[in-house]
Amino acid sequence: MRNFALPVAAALALAVAQPAASQELTGTLKKIKDTGTITLGHRDTSIPFSYYDDQQRVVGYAMDICMRIVDAVKAELKLQKLDVKLNPVTSATRIPLMANGTIDLECGSTTNNLERQKQVAFTITHFVTANRYVAKKAANINKLADLKGKTVVSTSGTTNIKWLTEENQKQNLGMNIIPAKDHGEAFLMVESGRAAAFFMDDILLYSLVANSRNPSEWVVGSEAYTVEPYGIMLRRDDPAFKKVVDNAVTQLYKSGQINAIYEKWFQKPVPPKGVNLNVPMSAQFKKVVANPTDSGDPAAYQ
Amino acid sequence: MKYNWNWGIFWQPAADGSGTWLHYLLVGVVWTLGTALAAWLIALAAGSVLGVMRTTPSKWAVRFGNAYVEFFRNVPLLVQMFLWFFVLPELLPTAIGDWIKQMPPPWSAYLPAVLCLGFYTAARVAEQVRAGIQSLPRGQMMAGTAVGFTLPQAYRYVILPQAYRIILPPLTSEFLNIIKNSSIALTIGLLELTARARAMSEFTFQVFEAFTAATVLYLLINIVVVFGMRWVERRLAVPGLIAVGGAPQAGH
16 A cells, blocks of 8 residues: 555656646657657666566666656646557667657666766666676675786776776776677676676675576675766756656655665565675665765766 | 757767768778678688589588588578677687687777678578579580599689679679678677767767768778779670570570
8 A cells, every 4th residue: 555655746746846837848748748658668678777687578677767757747737647668679779769759658777977968868867787797606706906917807988998098998807808899798608708807886786696507606805996876867958847747766766765666676686597796785776765866977966 | 850960970080089970980890891701702712612612423412512502501690790709719629719808909809790791692602603604505515524634633723614604793892792781790799880880879969970981981881892893804804704694505
Protein backbone atom coordinates (compact mmCIF):
# COMPACT_ATOMS: atom_id res chain seq x y z
CA MET A 1 0.00 0.00 0.00
CA ARG A 2 2.76 2.36 0.93
CA ASN A 3 4.43 1.89 -2.42
CA PHE A 4 1.24 2.75 -4.18
CA ALA A 5 0.24 5.77 -2.11
CA LEU A 6 3.55 7.60 -2.26
CA PRO A 7 3.88 8.14 -5.99
CA VAL A 8 0.31 9.34 -6.14
CA ALA A 9 0.99 11.79 -3.33
CA ALA A 10 4.16 12.89 -5.07
CA ALA A 11 2.38 13.36 -8.36
CA LEU A 12 -0.37 15.35 -6.69
CA ALA A 13 2.15 17.52 -4.91
CA LEU A 14 3.81 18.15 -8.24
CA ALA A 15 0.58 19.00 -9.97
CA VAL A 16 -0.36 21.45 -7.26
CA ALA A 17 3.06 23.05 -7.25
CA GLN A 18 2.84 23.81 -10.97
CA PRO A 19 1.28 27.12 -11.93
CA ALA A 20 -1.86 26.63 -14.00
CA ALA A 21 -0.55 25.30 -17.30
CA SER A 22 -2.26 27.84 -19.46
CA GLN A 23 0.59 28.49 -21.89
CA GLU A 24 0.81 26.65 -25.17
CA LEU A 25 2.66 23.37 -24.88
CA THR A 26 5.78 23.01 -26.98
CA GLY A 27 8.37 20.41 -27.85
CA THR A 28 8.24 16.97 -26.29
CA LEU A 29 5.34 17.77 -23.94
CA LYS A 30 3.18 18.79 -26.90
CA LYS A 31 4.20 15.67 -28.78
CA ILE A 32 3.30 13.45 -25.82
CA LYS A 33 -0.02 15.18 -25.32
CA ASP A 34 -0.93 15.01 -29.03
CA THR A 35 -0.01 11.37 -29.44
CA GLY A 36 -0.91 10.12 -25.96
CA THR A 37 2.35 8.16 -26.10
CA ILE A 38 5.78 8.48 -24.56
CA THR A 39 8.65 6.42 -25.95
CA LEU A 40 11.46 5.24 -23.70
CA GLY A 41 14.75 4.16 -25.19
CA HIS A 42 16.32 1.28 -23.29
CA ARG A 43 19.50 -0.83 -23.46
CA ASP A 44 19.48 -4.60 -23.86
CA THR A 45 22.31 -5.76 -21.58
CA SER A 46 23.16 -2.88 -19.28
CA ILE A 47 22.67 -4.80 -16.02
CA PRO A 48 21.24 -3.62 -13.63
CA PHE A 49 20.31 -0.29 -15.27
CA SER A 50 18.28 -1.28 -18.28
CA TYR A 51 18.12 -4.76 -19.80
CA TYR A 52 15.95 -7.72 -20.77
CA ASP A 53 15.27 -10.15 -17.92
CA ASP A 54 14.74 -13.90 -18.35
CA GLN A 55 11.18 -13.30 -19.55
CA GLN A 56 12.21 -10.72 -22.16
CA ARG A 57 10.74 -7.84 -20.19
CA VAL A 58 12.68 -4.61 -19.98
CA VAL A 59 13.68 -4.02 -16.38
CA GLY A 60 16.29 -2.15 -14.39
CA TYR A 61 17.12 0.66 -12.05
CA ALA A 62 16.96 3.32 -14.77
CA MET A 63 13.67 1.87 -16.04
CA ASP A 64 12.11 2.19 -12.58
CA ILE A 65 13.18 5.82 -12.42
CA CYS A 66 11.86 6.45 -15.94
CA MET A 67 8.48 4.99 -15.02
CA ARG A 68 8.27 7.53 -12.18
CA ILE A 69 9.06 10.26 -14.70
CA VAL A 70 6.29 8.93 -16.95
CA ASP A 71 3.86 9.19 -14.01
CA ALA A 72 4.90 12.79 -13.46
CA VAL A 73 4.49 13.65 -17.16
CA LYS A 74 1.04 12.06 -17.14
CA ALA A 75 0.04 14.14 -14.12
CA GLU A 76 1.52 17.31 -15.60
CA LEU A 77 -0.45 16.91 -18.82
CA LYS A 78 -3.56 15.75 -16.92
CA LEU A 79 -3.88 12.72 -19.18
CA GLN A 80 -6.29 9.90 -18.41
CA LYS A 81 -4.09 7.43 -20.15
CA LEU A 82 -0.49 7.57 -21.33
CA ASP A 83 0.89 4.75 -23.46
CA VAL A 84 4.50 3.81 -22.82
CA LYS A 85 6.38 2.49 -25.82
CA LEU A 86 9.74 0.82 -25.39
CA ASN A 87 12.38 1.13 -28.04
CA PRO A 88 15.75 -0.65 -27.75
CA VAL A 89 18.79 1.52 -28.44
CA THR A 90 22.52 0.89 -28.66
CA SER A 91 25.32 3.31 -27.96
CA ALA A 92 25.47 4.00 -31.70
CA THR A 93 21.73 4.57 -32.26
CA ARG A 94 20.76 6.50 -29.15
CA ILE A 95 21.71 9.92 -30.55
CA PRO A 96 20.04 9.60 -33.97
CA LEU A 97 16.87 8.14 -32.39
CA MET A 98 16.77 10.95 -29.86
CA ALA A 99 17.38 13.59 -32.52
CA ASN A 100 14.73 12.35 -34.94
CA GLY A 101 12.09 12.10 -32.23
CA THR A 102 11.78 8.30 -32.03
CA ILE A 103 12.59 8.23 -28.32
CA ASP A 104 11.76 10.86 -25.72
CA LEU A 105 13.92 9.60 -22.85
CA GLU A 106 16.95 7.31 -22.87
CA CYS A 107 16.91 5.15 -19.76
CA GLY A 108 20.26 3.45 -19.39
CA SER A 109 23.79 4.04 -18.22
CA THR A 110 24.89 6.99 -20.33
CA THR A 111 27.64 9.17 -18.91
CA ASN A 112 26.72 12.82 -18.65
CA ASN A 113 29.60 15.06 -19.71
CA LEU A 114 30.01 18.58 -21.03
CA GLU A 115 31.01 17.49 -24.53
CA ARG A 116 27.84 15.41 -24.92
CA GLN A 117 25.69 18.24 -23.61
CA LYS A 118 26.37 20.07 -26.86
CA GLN A 119 24.13 17.45 -28.49
CA VAL A 120 21.62 16.32 -25.84
CA ALA A 121 20.39 17.27 -22.38
CA PHE A 122 20.56 15.15 -19.22
CA THR A 123 18.23 15.15 -16.26
CA ILE A 124 19.34 14.81 -12.63
CA THR A 125 22.18 12.29 -12.25
CA HIS A 126 20.82 8.87 -11.27
CA PHE A 127 24.08 7.10 -10.51
CA VAL A 128 27.69 8.03 -9.92
CA THR A 129 30.31 5.53 -10.93
CA ALA A 130 34.09 5.66 -11.02
CA ASN A 131 36.72 4.46 -13.44
CA ARG A 132 38.55 1.44 -12.01
CA TYR A 133 40.23 -1.68 -13.31
CA VAL A 134 39.47 -5.35 -12.89
CA ALA A 135 42.28 -7.91 -12.95
CA LYS A 136 42.90 -11.47 -11.94
CA LYS A 137 43.91 -11.86 -8.29
CA ALA A 138 46.76 -14.09 -9.39
CA ALA A 139 48.29 -11.25 -11.43
CA ASN A 140 48.95 -9.37 -8.17
CA ILE A 141 48.17 -5.90 -9.46
CA ASN A 142 47.57 -3.36 -6.71
CA LYS A 143 48.06 0.03 -8.31
CA LEU A 144 48.37 1.73 -11.67
CA ALA A 145 52.19 1.54 -11.59
CA ASP A 146 51.98 -2.27 -11.45
CA LEU A 147 50.58 -2.17 -14.99
CA LYS A 148 53.64 -0.40 -16.38
CA GLY A 149 54.56 -1.81 -19.80
CA LYS A 150 51.67 -4.29 -19.70
CA THR A 151 48.78 -4.69 -22.13
CA VAL A 152 45.47 -3.37 -20.84
CA VAL A 153 42.02 -3.15 -22.41
CA SER A 154 39.04 -0.83 -22.30
CA THR A 155 35.88 -0.52 -24.36
CA SER A 156 36.28 1.66 -27.44
CA GLY A 157 34.45 4.97 -27.52
CA THR A 158 34.17 5.29 -23.75
CA THR A 159 35.30 8.08 -21.49
CA ASN A 160 37.34 5.42 -19.68
CA ILE A 161 39.61 4.64 -22.63
CA LYS A 162 40.04 8.36 -23.20
CA TRP A 163 41.24 8.82 -19.62
CA LEU A 164 43.47 5.76 -19.88
CA THR A 165 45.13 7.02 -23.07
CA GLU A 166 45.80 10.43 -21.53
CA GLU A 167 47.10 9.03 -18.24
CA ASN A 168 49.36 6.58 -20.05
CA GLN A 169 51.08 9.49 -21.79
CA LYS A 170 51.13 11.76 -18.75
CA GLN A 171 52.63 9.22 -16.38
CA ASN A 172 54.77 7.61 -19.06
CA LEU A 173 53.51 4.15 -18.16
CA GLY A 174 54.15 2.57 -21.56
CA MET A 175 50.96 0.48 -21.35
CA ASN A 176 49.62 -1.05 -24.56
CA ILE A 177 45.96 -0.15 -24.71
CA ILE A 178 43.58 -2.34 -26.73
CA PRO A 179 40.14 -0.97 -27.60
CA ALA A 180 37.51 -3.72 -27.30
CA LYS A 181 34.17 -3.73 -29.07
CA ASP A 182 32.04 -4.14 -25.94
CA HIS A 183 32.34 -4.85 -22.23
CA GLY A 184 31.90 -8.60 -22.58
CA GLU A 185 34.70 -8.84 -25.10
CA ALA A 186 37.02 -6.64 -23.05
CA PHE A 187 36.43 -8.89 -20.04
CA LEU A 188 37.14 -11.92 -22.21
CA MET A 189 40.48 -10.39 -23.19
CA VAL A 190 41.56 -10.34 -19.55
CA GLU A 191 40.12 -13.79 -18.93
CA SER A 192 42.02 -15.27 -21.89
CA GLY A 193 45.28 -13.57 -20.87
CA ARG A 194 45.46 -11.07 -23.72
CA ALA A 195 45.34 -8.14 -21.34
CA ALA A 196 46.33 -7.74 -17.70
CA ALA A 197 43.51 -5.40 -16.70
CA PHE A 198 40.24 -3.95 -17.97
CA PHE A 199 39.43 -0.31 -17.18
CA MET A 200 35.74 0.53 -16.97
CA ASP A 201 33.00 2.07 -14.83
CA ASP A 202 33.23 0.17 -11.55
CA ILE A 203 29.53 -0.71 -11.43
CA LEU A 204 29.83 -2.52 -14.76
CA LEU A 205 32.95 -4.32 -13.51
CA TYR A 206 31.16 -5.51 -10.36
CA SER A 207 28.36 -6.80 -12.53
CA LEU A 208 30.74 -8.60 -14.93
CA VAL A 209 32.60 -10.19 -12.01
CA ALA A 210 29.40 -11.23 -10.25
CA ASN A 211 28.17 -12.91 -13.42
CA SER A 212 31.49 -14.54 -14.34
CA ARG A 213 32.23 -18.24 -14.04
CA ASN A 214 34.45 -17.87 -11.02
CA PRO A 215 33.91 -14.50 -9.26
CA SER A 216 36.51 -15.26 -6.59
CA GLU A 217 39.45 -15.14 -9.03
CA TRP A 218 38.85 -11.46 -9.84
CA VAL A 219 39.73 -8.27 -8.02
CA VAL A 220 38.51 -4.72 -8.71
CA GLY A 221 41.14 -2.06 -7.95
CA SER A 222 40.65 -0.07 -4.76
CA GLU A 223 41.61 3.26 -6.32
CA ALA A 224 38.92 5.26 -8.18
CA TYR A 225 40.41 7.25 -11.05
CA THR A 226 37.62 9.41 -12.47
CA VAL A 227 34.02 10.19 -11.60
CA GLU A 228 31.32 9.34 -14.15
CA PRO A 229 27.81 10.64 -13.50
CA TYR A 230 25.07 8.70 -15.33
CA GLY A 231 22.03 10.61 -16.54
CA ILE A 232 18.78 9.94 -18.34
CA MET A 233 19.03 11.63 -21.73
CA LEU A 234 16.45 13.92 -23.31
CA ARG A 235 16.35 16.35 -26.22
CA ARG A 236 18.27 19.57 -25.96
CA ASP A 237 16.58 23.00 -25.84
CA ASP A 238 13.32 21.72 -24.42
CA PRO A 239 13.20 23.49 -21.03
CA ALA A 240 9.51 22.76 -20.36
CA PHE A 241 9.96 19.00 -20.66
CA LYS A 242 13.26 19.04 -18.82
CA LYS A 243 11.65 20.88 -15.92
CA VAL A 244 8.95 18.22 -15.53
CA VAL A 245 11.53 15.43 -15.73
CA ASP A 246 13.95 17.14 -13.34
CA ASN A 247 11.17 17.78 -10.84
CA ALA A 248 10.06 14.16 -10.97
CA VAL A 249 13.58 12.89 -10.20
CA THR A 250 14.14 15.52 -7.52
CA GLN A 251 10.87 14.51 -5.91
CA LEU A 252 11.98 10.88 -5.96
CA TYR A 253 15.19 11.83 -4.14
CA LYS A 254 13.65 14.23 -1.64
CA SER A 255 10.92 11.77 -0.68
CA GLY A 256 13.49 9.06 0.01
CA GLN A 257 11.82 6.62 -2.38
CA ILE A 258 15.07 6.37 -4.27
CA ASN A 259 16.49 4.29 -1.41
CA ALA A 260 14.05 1.45 -1.99
CA ILE A 261 14.63 1.50 -5.76
CA TYR A 262 18.38 1.59 -5.25
CA GLU A 263 18.29 -1.30 -2.79
CA LYS A 264 16.12 -3.35 -5.15
CA TRP A 265 18.70 -3.23 -7.95
CA PHE A 266 22.06 -2.98 -6.21
CA GLN A 267 21.67 -4.76 -2.88
CA LYS A 268 19.28 -7.59 -3.64
CA PRO A 269 19.41 -10.45 -6.14
CA VAL A 270 18.42 -9.24 -9.60
CA PRO A 271 17.24 -11.18 -12.64
CA PRO A 272 18.18 -12.97 -14.84
CA LYS A 273 20.64 -14.98 -12.72
CA GLY A 274 19.58 -13.83 -9.25
CA VAL A 275 23.01 -12.33 -8.56
CA ASN A 276 23.32 -9.75 -5.80
CA LEU A 277 25.73 -7.00 -6.84
CA ASN A 278 25.98 -5.82 -3.26
CA VAL A 279 27.05 -2.26 -4.02
CA PRO A 280 26.03 0.21 -1.32
CA MET A 281 25.24 3.79 -2.32
CA SER A 282 28.48 5.71 -2.86
CA ALA A 283 29.29 8.90 -0.98
CA GLN A 284 29.12 10.83 -4.28
CA PHE A 285 25.64 9.59 -5.11
CA LYS A 286 24.42 10.26 -1.55
CA LYS A 287 25.52 13.84 -2.15
CA VAL A 288 23.47 13.97 -5.37
CA VAL A 289 20.41 12.62 -3.56
CA ALA A 290 20.79 15.32 -0.92
CA ASN A 291 21.44 18.06 -3.48
CA PRO A 292 20.12 16.92 -6.86
CA THR A 293 22.28 18.07 -9.76
CA ASP A 294 22.41 17.51 -13.51
CA SER A 295 25.98 18.73 -13.86
CA GLY A 296 28.18 17.10 -16.49
CA ASP A 297 31.33 18.35 -14.79
CA PRO A 298 33.03 15.59 -12.75
CA ALA A 299 34.33 18.25 -10.33
CA ALA A 300 30.76 18.81 -9.12
CA TYR A 301 30.75 15.29 -7.64
CA GLN A 302 34.04 15.31 -5.73
CA MET B 1 14.74 16.37 -36.43
CA LYS B 2 16.43 18.17 -33.59
CA TYR B 3 20.11 17.72 -34.21
CA ASN B 4 22.95 20.06 -33.49
CA TRP B 5 25.01 19.93 -36.71
CA ASN B 6 28.65 20.78 -36.24
CA TRP B 7 30.81 20.16 -39.30
CA GLY B 8 33.61 22.11 -37.66
CA ILE B 9 34.10 19.10 -35.37
CA PHE B 10 36.64 17.67 -37.83
CA TRP B 11 39.03 20.47 -37.06
CA GLN B 12 38.72 20.08 -33.31
CA PRO B 13 41.31 18.06 -31.37
CA ALA B 14 40.58 14.34 -31.12
CA ALA B 15 40.13 12.59 -27.78
CA ASP B 16 43.38 10.64 -28.05
CA GLY B 17 45.37 13.85 -28.42
CA SER B 18 47.01 12.81 -31.70
CA GLY B 19 45.59 15.66 -33.78
CA THR B 20 42.25 16.71 -35.19
CA TRP B 21 39.28 14.37 -35.67
CA LEU B 22 39.91 14.49 -39.43
CA HIS B 23 43.44 13.27 -38.87
CA TYR B 24 42.06 10.60 -36.54
CA LEU B 25 39.78 9.30 -39.31
CA LEU B 26 42.52 9.48 -41.95
CA VAL B 27 44.76 7.30 -39.79
CA GLY B 28 41.83 4.89 -39.87
CA VAL B 29 41.93 4.98 -43.68
CA VAL B 30 45.59 3.94 -43.56
CA TRP B 31 44.73 0.95 -41.34
CA THR B 32 41.79 0.01 -43.54
CA LEU B 33 43.99 0.03 -46.63
CA GLY B 34 46.87 -1.70 -44.85
CA THR B 35 44.56 -4.48 -43.70
CA ALA B 36 42.71 -4.86 -46.99
CA LEU B 37 45.83 -4.86 -49.20
CA ALA B 38 47.73 -7.39 -47.09
CA ALA B 39 44.66 -9.62 -46.92
CA TRP B 40 44.15 -9.26 -50.68
CA LEU B 41 47.64 -10.64 -51.34
CA ILE B 42 46.78 -13.74 -49.30
CA ALA B 43 43.36 -14.01 -50.94
CA LEU B 44 44.72 -13.79 -54.46
CA ALA B 45 47.58 -16.26 -53.88
CA ALA B 46 45.62 -18.83 -51.85
CA GLY B 47 42.48 -18.37 -53.95
CA SER B 48 44.36 -18.98 -57.20
CA VAL B 49 45.97 -22.17 -55.90
CA LEU B 50 42.68 -23.47 -54.53
CA GLY B 51 40.75 -22.52 -57.64
CA VAL B 52 43.20 -24.36 -59.87
CA MET B 53 43.15 -27.37 -57.53
CA ARG B 54 39.42 -27.67 -58.02
CA THR B 55 39.83 -28.05 -61.79
CA THR B 56 42.71 -30.55 -61.77
CA PRO B 57 42.18 -34.25 -62.53
CA SER B 58 43.26 -35.13 -58.94
CA LYS B 59 40.25 -36.17 -56.87
CA TRP B 60 41.92 -35.32 -53.59
CA ALA B 61 42.88 -31.86 -54.73
CA VAL B 62 39.30 -31.23 -55.88
CA ARG B 63 37.88 -32.48 -52.57
CA PHE B 64 40.26 -30.39 -50.52
CA GLY B 65 39.47 -27.30 -52.58
CA ASN B 66 35.73 -27.86 -52.30
CA ALA B 67 35.92 -28.44 -48.54
CA TYR B 68 37.95 -25.27 -48.07
CA VAL B 69 35.60 -23.13 -50.12
CA GLU B 70 32.46 -24.45 -48.45
CA PHE B 71 33.90 -24.00 -44.95
CA PHE B 72 35.22 -20.48 -45.39
CA ARG B 73 32.37 -19.03 -47.34
CA ASN B 74 29.61 -20.57 -45.21
CA VAL B 75 30.86 -19.49 -41.78
CA PRO B 76 29.94 -15.85 -41.10
CA LEU B 77 32.91 -13.51 -41.34
CA LEU B 78 32.16 -12.08 -37.91
CA VAL B 79 32.42 -15.55 -36.38
CA GLN B 80 35.63 -16.26 -38.29
CA MET B 81 37.16 -13.05 -36.96
CA PHE B 82 36.29 -14.18 -33.43
CA LEU B 83 37.78 -17.64 -34.02
CA TRP B 84 41.07 -16.29 -35.37
CA PHE B 85 41.42 -13.84 -32.51
CA PHE B 86 40.18 -15.71 -29.46
CA VAL B 87 40.23 -19.41 -30.29
CA LEU B 88 43.35 -19.92 -32.43
CA PRO B 89 45.88 -18.86 -29.73
CA GLU B 90 44.27 -21.35 -27.33
CA LEU B 91 44.62 -24.22 -29.81
CA LEU B 92 48.31 -23.60 -30.49
CA PRO B 93 51.06 -24.72 -28.08
CA THR B 94 51.03 -22.48 -25.00
CA ALA B 95 54.33 -20.74 -25.81
CA ILE B 96 53.22 -19.72 -29.31
CA GLY B 97 49.72 -18.85 -28.09
CA ASP B 98 51.13 -16.58 -25.39
CA TRP B 99 53.50 -14.98 -27.88
CA ILE B 100 50.55 -14.13 -30.13
CA LYS B 101 48.51 -12.80 -27.23
CA GLN B 102 51.34 -10.65 -25.91
CA MET B 103 52.02 -9.01 -29.27
CA PRO B 104 51.74 -5.24 -28.82
CA PRO B 105 48.55 -3.68 -30.21
CA PRO B 106 47.54 -2.85 -32.85
CA TRP B 107 49.54 -5.76 -34.32
CA SER B 108 47.82 -8.28 -32.06
CA ALA B 109 44.57 -7.38 -33.82
CA TYR B 110 46.06 -6.58 -37.23
CA LEU B 111 47.58 -10.00 -37.82
CA PRO B 112 44.44 -12.08 -37.07
CA ALA B 113 42.38 -9.58 -39.08
CA VAL B 114 44.60 -9.93 -42.15
CA LEU B 115 44.67 -13.74 -41.90
CA CYS B 116 40.92 -13.94 -41.38
CA LEU B 117 40.03 -11.62 -44.26
CA GLY B 118 42.66 -13.19 -46.51
CA PHE B 119 41.54 -16.79 -46.02
CA TYR B 120 37.86 -15.86 -46.17
CA THR B 121 38.23 -13.94 -49.42
CA ALA B 122 40.47 -16.71 -50.78
CA ALA B 123 37.44 -18.99 -50.78
CA ARG B 124 35.54 -16.49 -52.91
CA VAL B 125 38.48 -15.89 -55.25
CA ALA B 126 38.90 -19.67 -55.60
CA GLU B 127 35.30 -19.97 -56.67
CA GLN B 128 35.81 -17.33 -59.33
CA VAL B 129 39.09 -18.77 -60.58
CA ARG B 130 37.35 -22.15 -60.91
CA ALA B 131 34.45 -20.57 -62.76
CA GLY B 132 36.86 -18.70 -65.03
CA ILE B 133 38.78 -21.85 -65.88
CA GLN B 134 35.63 -23.88 -66.46
CA SER B 135 34.17 -21.21 -68.71
CA LEU B 136 36.94 -21.90 -71.19
CA PRO B 137 36.15 -24.46 -73.90
CA ARG B 138 37.53 -27.89 -72.96
CA GLY B 139 39.49 -27.88 -76.20
CA GLN B 140 41.88 -25.29 -74.76
CA MET B 141 43.34 -27.74 -72.24
CA MET B 142 43.34 -30.52 -74.82
CA ALA B 143 45.15 -28.34 -77.32
CA GLY B 144 47.65 -27.35 -74.67
CA THR B 145 48.53 -30.91 -73.77
CA ALA B 146 48.45 -31.93 -77.47
CA VAL B 147 51.29 -29.52 -78.31
CA GLY B 148 53.37 -31.19 -75.60
CA PHE B 149 52.78 -29.00 -72.51
CA THR B 150 52.78 -30.71 -69.15
CA LEU B 151 49.70 -30.08 -66.98
CA PRO B 152 51.33 -27.18 -65.04
CA GLN B 153 52.59 -25.68 -68.28
CA ALA B 154 49.15 -25.91 -69.87
CA TYR B 155 47.70 -24.02 -66.89
CA ARG B 156 50.50 -21.48 -66.91
CA TYR B 157 50.59 -20.67 -70.62
CA VAL B 158 47.14 -21.52 -71.95
CA ILE B 159 44.43 -21.71 -69.30
CA LEU B 160 45.25 -19.15 -66.62
CA PRO B 161 46.13 -16.18 -68.87
CA GLN B 162 42.65 -16.48 -70.40
CA ALA B 163 40.83 -17.32 -67.19
CA TYR B 164 42.26 -14.34 -65.26
CA ARG B 165 41.28 -11.94 -68.02
CA ILE B 166 37.71 -13.26 -67.93
CA ILE B 167 37.36 -12.95 -64.15
CA LEU B 168 38.92 -9.52 -63.77
CA PRO B 169 35.54 -7.75 -63.31
CA PRO B 170 34.33 -10.08 -60.51
CA LEU B 171 37.78 -9.87 -58.92
CA THR B 172 37.33 -6.11 -58.80
CA SER B 173 34.14 -6.69 -56.83
CA GLU B 174 36.00 -8.97 -54.43
CA PHE B 175 38.66 -6.33 -53.96
CA LEU B 176 35.98 -3.75 -53.15
CA ASN B 177 34.41 -6.25 -50.76
CA ILE B 178 37.62 -6.90 -48.89
CA ILE B 179 38.04 -3.17 -48.28
CA LYS B 180 34.53 -2.91 -46.86
CA ASN B 181 34.80 -6.22 -44.97
CA SER B 182 37.92 -4.97 -43.21
CA SER B 183 35.54 -2.96 -41.02
CA ILE B 184 34.66 -6.21 -39.25
CA ALA B 185 38.14 -6.08 -37.73
CA LEU B 186 36.75 -3.45 -35.38
CA THR B 187 35.21 -6.32 -33.41
CA ILE B 188 38.69 -7.49 -32.39
CA GLY B 189 39.93 -4.02 -31.54
CA LEU B 190 41.56 -2.83 -34.75
CA LEU B 191 41.01 0.92 -35.00
CA GLU B 192 40.33 1.11 -38.73
CA LEU B 193 38.04 3.61 -40.41
CA THR B 194 34.65 2.35 -39.17
CA ALA B 195 35.96 1.79 -35.65
CA ARG B 196 37.30 5.31 -35.59
CA ALA B 197 34.03 6.77 -36.90
CA ARG B 198 32.25 4.92 -34.10
CA ALA B 199 34.71 6.10 -31.48
CA MET B 200 34.39 9.67 -32.77
CA SER B 201 30.59 9.57 -32.55
CA GLU B 202 30.80 8.16 -29.02
CA PHE B 203 33.17 10.85 -27.82
CA THR B 204 31.56 13.83 -29.51
CA PHE B 205 27.97 12.59 -30.02
CA GLN B 206 28.24 14.05 -33.55
CA VAL B 207 27.05 10.74 -35.00
CA PHE B 208 25.95 11.89 -38.42
CA GLU B 209 29.09 13.90 -39.15
CA ALA B 210 31.33 10.99 -38.18
CA PHE B 211 29.54 8.42 -40.32
CA THR B 212 29.11 10.81 -43.25
CA ALA B 213 32.86 11.29 -43.26
CA ALA B 214 33.42 7.52 -43.12
CA THR B 215 30.97 6.97 -45.98
CA VAL B 216 32.66 9.56 -48.16
CA LEU B 217 36.09 8.11 -47.42
CA TYR B 218 35.01 4.55 -48.28
CA LEU B 219 33.41 5.86 -51.46
CA LEU B 220 36.58 7.68 -52.49
CA ILE B 221 38.78 4.65 -51.82
CA ASN B 222 36.50 2.40 -53.82
CA ILE B 223 36.23 4.82 -56.74
CA VAL B 224 40.01 4.84 -56.94
CA VAL B 225 40.01 1.03 -56.92
CA VAL B 226 37.34 0.84 -59.63
CA PHE B 227 39.25 3.18 -61.92
CA GLY B 228 42.52 1.40 -61.15
CA MET B 229 41.05 -1.97 -62.05
CA ARG B 230 39.53 -0.58 -65.26
CA TRP B 231 42.97 0.60 -66.22
CA VAL B 232 44.37 -2.86 -65.47
CA GLU B 233 41.62 -4.42 -67.60
CA ARG B 234 42.45 -2.15 -70.51
CA ARG B 235 46.18 -2.78 -70.17
CA LEU B 236 45.71 -6.55 -70.18
CA ALA B 237 43.01 -6.73 -72.81
CA VAL B 238 43.78 -8.96 -75.77
CA PRO B 239 41.58 -7.90 -78.68
CA GLY B 240 38.85 -10.44 -79.32
CA LEU B 241 39.70 -12.58 -76.31
CA ILE B 242 37.23 -11.52 -73.64
CA ALA B 243 34.34 -12.39 -75.93
CA VAL B 244 35.60 -15.97 -75.78
CA GLY B 245 34.39 -16.32 -72.23
CA GLY B 246 30.95 -15.00 -73.03
CA ALA B 247 29.65 -16.86 -76.02
CA PRO B 248 31.16 -19.65 -78.03
CA GLN B 249 32.52 -18.10 -81.16
CA ALA B 250 31.83 -19.25 -84.65
CA GLY B 251 33.80 -22.10 -86.08
CA HIS B 252 34.17 -23.95 -82.82
